[in-house]
Amino acid sequence: MIEFLRHKWSLLLVILVAGLFMSSCGGTAPAASWPGMTVAEGVVYVALTDGKVHALYADSGKEKWVFPTEEGKSSGFLGCSAPRVTEGPIYAPPAVGGDLVYVGSYNNTVYALNTVAGVQQWNFPTGDRIVAAPVVVDDTVYVASSDQYVYALDAEDGSERWRFQAGNWVWASPLVDQESGAVYVATMGHKVYRVRLTDGTAEWEFTAQGAVAAAPALAGDLLVFGSFDGRVYAVDARTGEEQWTFQTGGWVWGTPVVVDDVLYVGSQDQHVYALKVADGTELWRFQTGGVVRDTLVYGEGLLYVGSEDTQVYALDAQSGDVQWSTSIEEQILSRPVLTEEALYVATLNGKVYALDPADGSRIWHYPPSEG
Amino acid sequence: MGQLWNTIFIQPMIYASLWLYQFLGHNFALAIAVLTVVVRLLTLPLTLPAQKSAKKQQELQPKIQAIQKKYAKDRERQTEELMKLYKEEGINPMGGCLPLLIQLPIIMAFYQSIAKVLADTPLTLFSLSSFVAGNAALTSLVPLSSKFLWLNLARPDPWYVLPILVVFTSWFQQKMMTPSTPATDPQAASMNQTMQITMPLMFGFLTMQWPSGLAIYFVVTNIVSIIIQLVIDMQGGRSIRDVFQAVFPQMTSDAGTAKGRRKKR
Secondary structure (H helix, E strand, O other), rough: HHHHOOOOOOOHHHHHHHHHHHHHHHOOOOOOOOOOEEOOOEEEEEEEEOOEEEEEEOOOOOOOOOOOEOOOOOOOOOOOOOOOOOOOOOOOOOEEEOOOOEEEOOOOOEEEOOOOOOOOEEEEEOOOOOOOOOOEEEOEEEEEEEEEEEEEOOOOOOEEEEEEOOOOOOOOOOOOEOOEEEEEEEEEOOOOEEEOOOOOOEEEEEEEEOOOOOOOOEEOOEEEOOOOOOOEEEEEOOOOOEEEEEEEEOOOOOEEEEEOOOEEEEEOOEEEEEEEEEOOEEEEEEEOOOOOOOOOOOEEOOOEEEEEOOOOEEEEEEOOOEEEEEEEEOOOOOOOOEEEOOOEOOOOOOEEEEEOOOOOEEEEEEOOOOO | OOOHHHHHHHHHHHHHHHHHHHHOOHHHHHHHHHHHHHHHHHHHHHHHHHHHHHHHHHOHHHHHHHHHOOOOOOOOHHHHHHHHHHHHHHHOOOOOOHHHHHHHHHHHHHHHHHHHHOOOOOHHHHHHHHHHHOOOOHOOOOOOEEEOOOOOOOOOOOOOHEEEEEEEEHHHHHHHHHOOOOOOHHHHHHHHHHHHHHHHHHHHHHHOOOHHHHHHHHHHHHHHHHHHHHHHHHHHHOHHHHHHHHOOOOHHHHHHHHHHHHOOO
């Protein structure tokens, strides 16, 4: 590269190269993560792209508290965010259990905050970044980390009960099934494990053809999950034997939503699929204008879909027909959350919208001065 | 425009790097090194004339400086005489520029494709997915194993070994290109000195921030440039010893003096 510098036009070339290198930084810094959101007890807990957890009153969108309160570190040299390694974004939706809210951060740490004021009660450092949402069941919080471990922690004080070595990054939340006494762990190393709930011992493992980035779901005796190989897999939850697969046209990032004998899943091929749980037969498909990255949400016969095309769709779960759709004007890569009062949608640029589930009209948005 | 750029440049390079990764036993550091060499060899017809032209211009520095000195007050005549000299020596002063500009997109695309393939965050992986989702064989490789020796190729080198190598190889390469005769113009000499130090340091600083996979690319591309320059020098009648003497004049002269002293005793 140095031969450029010897030339008469070297300065111009250096500036050009620097400009091109920095072009990946863009004029405005791209999002360092996509938002993760959960709603509990009338409060929306959303980890936005600023690397902070915002607690908002679900009925008004007014801010209750923000964690952490201080400003985060710069996103990188000259504001360049890619491929610079960031330090504190949060991909994982927070999880609420009792009076604590649990947040897994990209700075390797899971935080337990009180729901009243967002004050930290304890934290637990893992060996690498946390992408998956923690899962709270009774007095245990299950945390998956990119350090290849799934941890079972005491929900009250964060002390470790057991850990399971999964052999690769775990970006999917563990699925805890108390009835069968099992935890299902999906990994980016193409594996899905069934692990004993009491001590973290593996009972079986299944190998997919691609990475599994989202939590599996249970459909009776079947464990269903999507993979980067574009397939939806159904395996026997007791034995790990494959029952059927369904091929979509793109990576499957979201957890399948199971309603009675039908499962719904989105794909990177821009489609939403409805499949028969029993054998994976396709019932219908609906095409959006962009990637359907995350999990769909079901309520009252409607399937709510957030798409990269900036639209929120409400589909008839029986037929796949559009009941309504509305443009949020920003990419949606995260799952919507549905309550009786509203459908909450968070966008890639860090905004939260509360929509009327009946017609998609806006109730409020956060931050209030924007969008 | 972005789509066209991705289709023509980024996608083929992503495919090539992933295929190499698969072929080389899932070792992405090796894949980067091999692909860097391949890209440099493929762009050789573009870089070689520039490198040769630059070298020839440096060899002509004493003559150029003499003309500049002689016609310091007559710019028009100075340009005229310089052009005459270039013509006599068969040099096109702008000839080196166009090939360099043409190869810039290739270098940029290579850099961007490495950055994309090294995706280890959900968002960067999401960005990569649009390039490889249609190819089952390549999709099965994702996410790549980014471990190599002490390095996580997707993150900066924690021991700063690669940034140091980038600084050294950049400095060495630049030093090879520097004329052995000192510039008579003090301003030019000062600029040369500053460039020789600041540019390698700047590249070193940047590689401290970037994923170490990209630092490997910089080190390998510098080494390839050094080898090419060495071949050009040797074709011009210089030996490896001459080249090293030009790069490390102090060390070689010290060694020569010490040898001389020993002989005297």
